[in-house]
Structures are given as structure tokens and as C-alpha cells.
Amino acid sequence: MDKIPILKLGNILLVTIQIDMHDQLAIALQDDLTARIVSAHAKGVLIDISSLEMVDSFIGRMLGNIAAMSQALGAQTVVVGMRPAVAITIVELGLPMENIQTALNVERGVEKLQRAMEKYEKGTPR
Amino acid sequence: MSQKEPETIEIKISEDILRARQSVRTCMVDLGFSLIDQTKMVTAASELARNTIDYGKGGTMRIEYPAEEGRTGIRLIFLDHGPGIADIQQALKDGFTTGSGLGLGLGGSKRLVNDFEIRSEPDKGTQVTVTRWR
Ligand SMILES: Nc1ncnc2c1ncn2[C@@H]1O[C@H](COP(=O)(O)OP(=O)(O)O)[C@@H](O)[C@H]1O
Numbered sequence: 001m002d003k004i005p006i007l008k009l010g011n012i013l014l015v016t017i018q019i020d021m022h023d024q025l026a027i028a029l030q031d032d033l034t035a036r037i038v039s040a041h042a043k044g045v046l047i048d049i050s051s052l053e054m055v056d057s058f059i060g061r062m063l064g065n066i067a068a069m070s071q072a073l074g075a076q077t078v079v080v081g082m083r084p085a086v087a088i089t090i091v092e093l094g095l096p097m098e099n100i101q102t103a104l105n106v107e108r109g110v111e112k113l114q115r116a117m118e119k120y121e122k123g124t125p126r
Numbered sequence: 127m128s129q130k131e132p133e134t135i136e137i138k139i140s141e142d143i144l145r146a147r148q149s150v151r152t153c154m155v156d157l158g159f160s161l162i163d164q165t166k167m168v169t170a171a172s173e174l175a176r177n178t179i180d181y182g183k184g185g186t187m188r189i190e191y192p193a194e195e196g197r198t199g200i201r202l203i204f205l206d207h208g209p210g211i212a213d214i215q216q217a218l219k220d221g222f223t224t225g226s227g228l229g230l231g232l233g234g235s236k237r238l239v240n241d242f243e244i245r246s247e248p249d250k251g252t253q254v255t256v257t258r259w260r
């Protein structure tokens with residue numbers, strides 16, 4: 001079975017979803033990411049979905065799971081590059097997106113993560 | 127525009143959901159639907175195909191091209207011979223699931239299409255028909 005590659009950029013993990021995922025691939029990605037956050041001591045995760053032509057409730061649930069589980073491991077997740085037609089559709093579908101941080105593109109996503117990490121470090125008592 | 131023939135696709139394994147999405151996308155591009163219309167219908171198809179597998183024990187998706195009152199559209203019919211749905215009103219409610227989903231598939235699909243029809247009989251199966259008009 002093919003896998004979705006996870007790239008490490010400093011303390012950020014970058015996942016670019018380039019293909020229409022079947023369910024097992026989406027589940028494998030969740031598991032792989034959990035392991036990588038821990039082994040790479042990642043503080044942030046960027047998921048680029050700009051190639052995705054649709055997001056249904058299964059993929060939406062997966063994104064929510066990744067956000068929640070990375071949070072529990074001390075890393076923030078930002079979903080970037082959602083297409084306008086996809087955004088319109090998931091609102092009508094009723095996908096809850098409150099718990100998912102988003103940004104326009106990878107660059108903005110990195111900025112968002114860096115700001116979040118700085119804030120986190122300042123707030124941490126030594 | 128050339129007349130398109132109806133077709134029926136098997137919906138049995140998870141990869142079939144992908145195939146269903148791709149078929150619907152291709153047909154809608156051919157028919158000249160807008161990108162937003164395409165995205166909505168493909169998303170509804172994905173939800174309903176997954177239900178056919180997860181709850182209906184597998185079945186089929188039929189693609190038809192209705193034409194009436196001067197308008198044309200695309201119609202998808204999901205059919206299975208699984209356990210059926212005892213309480214359809216409850217199944218349509220957002221957040222209701224007997225599995226591990228978000229409970230948005232039926233209610234969400236209904237919002238994403240123009241016409242939505244569901245028929246189900248316990249122990250006989252379920253048929254969900256969705257249509258989008260051009
Ligand atoms: N084809 C089907 N056969 C039997 N039950 C179904 C079928 N489709 C949907 N259901 C029932 O309706 C419920 C709601 O479906 P849906 O809105 O897609 O949410 P989810 O898939 O997240 O459970 C399902 O949990 C299931 O109990």
C-alpha cells in the first residue's frame with residue numbers, strides 16, 4: 001500500500017496530500033503522524049490539502065483527529081490550502097471546523113505555527 | 127451534447143468510494159456543471175457510497191441523466207440489500223450515528239443536492255436517490 005510522505009522542516013512536520021485518499025490511507029496517515037510527532041519532537045504540523053478536490057465527513061473527521069491528537073502531544077496542527085469550492089461544500093455538509101486551525105497557504109501556515117510556538121514558549125514557566 | 131448512457135457501479139470495498147467519486151466528477155465535467163456543483167455532488171456521492179459499504183453491506187451506485195421540463199441533470203441511486211433503516215427521521219438528524227462517523231452523511235448529502243429521496247425497509251435494504259439539476 002502506498003503512503004503519504006511526512007517531511008520534517010525544523011520542528012515542523014509537513015504533510016502534502018497529493019492524491020484522492022482511500023480510507024485505509026487516511027487512517028495510516030493518522031498513525032504515522034502520531035509516531036513522527038513523538039520521534040521528531042515536532043512542535044507543529046502543517047497539512048497541505050490544496051490538491052484535494054473534496055473533503056467529506058470521513059476526511060474531515062481525520063483532520064479533526066489529527067488536530068486533537070497533535071495537541072495532546074504538544075504540537076499544533078494547521079490545515080492549509082483548502083480550495084474555495086471545498087470550503088463552501090464542507091460548510092453545507094455541516095463539518096465542525098472550530099477545532100481546526102486553517103491558513104491560506106504553506107507560507108502563512110508556517111507563520112501561524114511560529115507565532116503559536118513563540119507564545120507557547122513565553123507562557124511556559126521555567 | 128451527446129446523449130450519455132446510464133451506468134451502474136459496484137460499491138463493495140473502500141476503493142469503490144474513490145471510483146464512485148471519480149465517475150461522478152467525470153460525468154459532471156462532461157455535462158458542464160460548475161466546479162461548486164461538481165464538488166457538492168461528489169461529496170454527497172462519497173458520503174452515500176460509504177454508507178452503502180459501512181451499513182448496507184455493499185451495493186451499487188447507478189448514474190442517470192434525467193431530463194424534464196427543459197432541464198437536465200445528474201441523478202445517483204445508491205442501492206443496497208442490507209439491514210435497512212428503522213427510523214429514517216432519526217438517521218437524517220445531524221450527529222446521529224450507529225457507527226463511529228460524525229452522523230453528517232445523510233443530513234449533509236440532503237443539503238448538498240437539489241432532490242433527495244430515501245426509501246428503506248428493515249431487513250430489505252436501502253435506496254437513496256439524489257439529483258442535481260443544471
Ligand atoms: N445504507 C444504509 N443502510 C442502513 N443504515 C444506514 C444506511 N445509511 C445510513 N444508515 C444509518 O443512518 C445513520 C446515519 O448515517 P450518516 O448520516 O451517514 O452518519 P454516519 O455515517 O456518520 O453514521 C448511520 O449511522 C446508520 O445507522
Ligand SMILES: [Mg+2]
Pocket residue numbers: 173176177227230231232
Ligand atoms: Mg455516513
